[in-house]
Amino acid sequence: MSAMDLIAKERDRLLQRTARVYGVSFTLVSLVCLTLPGSVDIVTWILCAPLYAVLGFCQFRIGRSRSLGWVVLGMGAGVGIVFVITGLSTVGPGPSAISAVAQLAAGSLASFAVVLTTDALRRVVLGASFIVVSGSTALALAPYQGPIRTLALLLLGWAIATIIGAWVSAAVPQAARSIASIGRAHRAERHASETEAQRRQGARLLHDTVLATLTLLAHSGVGVSPVALREQAADDARLLRQLRLGATPSPQSSGVYQLESTEDTVLGTTLESVKQRFGRMGLEVSWHGTGQVLLPSHVLDAFLLALAECLENVRRHSGVTEAHVTITDDETTVRAMITDSGVGFDLDDVDSARLGFKESVVGRLREVGGRARLFSSPGAGTTVVLEVPK
Numbered sequence: 001m002s003a004m005d006l007i008a009k010e011r012d013r014l015l016q017r018t019a020r021v022y023g024v025s026f027t028l029v030s031l032v033c034l035t036l037p038g039s040v041d042i043v044t045w046i047l048c049a050p051l052y053a054v055l056g057f058c059q060f061r062i063g064r065s066r067s068l069g070w071v072v073l074g075m076g077a078g079v080g081i082v083f084v085i086t087g088l089s090t091v092g093p094g095p096s097a098i099s100a101v102a103q104l105a106a107g108s109l110a111s112f113a114v115v116l117t118t119d120a121l122r123r124v125v126l127g128a129s130f131i132v133v134s135g136s137t138a139l140a141l142a143p144y145q146g147p148i149r150t151l152a153l154l155l156l157g158w159a160i161a162t163i164i165g166a167w168v169s170a171a172v173p174q175a176a177r178s179i180a181s182i183g184r185a186h187r188a189e190r191h192a193s194e195t196e197a198q199r200r201q202g203a204r205l206l207h208d209t210v211l212a213t214l215t216l217l218a219h220s221g222v223g224v225s226p227v228a229l230r231e232q233a234a235d236d237a238r239l240l241r242q243l244r245l246g247a248t249p250s251p252q253s254s255g256v257y258q259l260e261s262t263e264d265t266v267l268g269t270t271l272e273s274v275k276q277r278f279g280r281m282g283l284e285v286s287w288h289g290t291g292q293v294l295l296p297s298h299v300l301d302a303f304l305l306a307l308a309e310c311l312e313n314v315r316r317h318s319g320v321t322e323a324h325v326t327i328t329d330d331e332t333t334v335r336a337m338i339t340d341s342g343v344g345f346d347l348d349d350v351d352s353a354r355l356g357f358k359e360s361v362v363g364r365l366r367e368v369g370g371r372a373r374l375f376s377s378p379g380a381g382t383t384v385v386l387e388v389p390k
Contacts, residue, residue, distance in 0.1 A: 007176045010176070016064065044085060110154075278315065318343060
């Protein structure tokens with residue numbers, strides 16, 4: 001369900017509940033006025049009681065349903081009460097009975113106007129209902145009070161109910177838009193805070209590792225043996241490799257970060273970091289095939305960096321937001337097949353040197369004894385197959 005549908009649903013729910021409370025309240029007041037001694041004779045009251053029950057039930061249902069049938073039935077019951085009070089009483093309605101009619105026509109029946117303001121059809125029903133109720137009530141009360149007074153009272157009551165309905169109809173979407181705007185501002189502020197936190201973490205990371213090593217080199221490694229300096233530089237290189245592959249090293253203490261072994265690395269764990277990296281950039285990557293493969297560190301580096309370059313090409317050039325990567329292996333080789341259903345291209349019309357492919361993918365894999373193959377055609381997407389030796 002869309003946001004607009006949810007807003008409309010909440011608006012209708014609020015209108016229905018408002019109409020129910022508004023209408024039932026005036027119906028009860030009207031019934032109390034009719035019950036006062038001297039208001040009407042007992043026969044008239046008995047005839048009116050079922051009609052009041054029908055009217056109250058319709059108003060209760062209006063609080064749960066948008067059906068116009070309940071509006072029509074409730075209006076009919078209300079008009080029936082008016083004619084029973086004014087036309088069937090043997091002694092004529094007393095002041096309390098006239099007040100009951102006024103409460104009924106200008107308040108109880110007017111409550112239906114609250115739910116008749118949301119669209120053109122309902123507004124037509126609103127206008128027709130007002131004409132019927134006001135005309136019937138003015139005619140019924142004509143022997144007891146002036147029609148102008150009756151019509152003025154009804155016009156006021158129906159205008160108040162209509163204004164309440166129109167105000168709620170306009171206010172709910174506006175409030176929803178304001179809430180959505182506040183939510184967007186909050187998300188933007190949170191994103192800015194997270195970006196700033198990442199920037200500070202990156203600055204601390206560089207300060208604790210690479211910059212410290214460069215400072216030692218600038219001072220010719222005074223106080224540090226060449227062996228220790230080489231080991232520290234190697235640690236920094238491994239850390240930078242992890243960052244490039246999308247990992248997030250966690251600091252153990254100042255200058256000490258958790259690093260992977262450089263001997264053999266589990267392919268399944270590093271693929272997940274690549275997936276998360278591109279997921280943050282809006283490219284959904286689905287993995288298929290082998291989950292755990294061991295590769296020497298230098299082969300893994302070349303394989304993952306070539307794979308990342310292929311995914312970057314998908315993100316930037318394919319026109320789609322999803323790619324599939326299938327990993328397979330045999331006794332000697334690990335393969336990755338990267339596919340997308342994007343725009344594709346004609347291989348003969350594109351200079352391979354301009355694909356970001358010749359060096360970043362083909363050249364990198366060739367250095368470790370691997371190879372890459374590219375398949376594409378306009379409108380049919382692109383497939384790249386990467387192979388590296390175990």
